[in-house]
Amino acid sequence: MKKLLLFSFFFIVSNTFYGQTSKTTAKTATEKATKDTKKTTEKVTKDSKATADKTTKDVKKTTDKVTKDSKSTVDKTTKDVKKTTDKVTKDSKATVDKTTKDVKKTTDKVTKDSKSTVDKTTKDVKKEVAKSTDKSKSAAKSADKVTGEYNGKKVYTGPQGGKYYINSNGNKTYIKQ
Secondary structure, eight states, X not given: OHHHHHHHHHHHHHHHHHHHXXXXXXXXXXXXXXXXXXXXXXXXXXXXXXXXXXXXXXHHHHHHHHHHHHHHHHHHHHHXXXXXXXXXXXXXXXXXXXXXXXXXXXXXXXXXXXXXXXXXXXXXXXXXXXXXXXXXXXXXXXXXXXXXXXXXXXXXXOTTSOEEEEXXXXXXXXXXX
């Protein structure tokens, strides 16, 4: 019985000894796997960060270059448009000024010609009116007969039998019969 007890004790102790070794090995393997996983994760994270930083820098460089190129293109285009606008404005102003001068000259010439024509026509019309007035007076005097006197003025009888006299203004004043 002693032997059995001793053998049982030895068996229990040996089982415990082997069991601890297995647990330690399992623990070590787990820790090693955890460390490896952690290292791999850190490496992947570090690589990802480096790649992201590089990509960000590249994108920023490209964006800056595109912005700079766009800005210079816009500035150049703006200058070209301004030059063209100034040239067109200057040309159109010169054209407008020339046209205005030409119109003014033509208007002045037409006005002068019209004025001289109007003056000439007016003189001719006045002469004609004066001639016709003289003719009508003489025709009136010669066609109408003196038939008497009214308030110290000669009384004329017209072709249809109306009687009148010439007042101080030179107009006919008819007398009621």
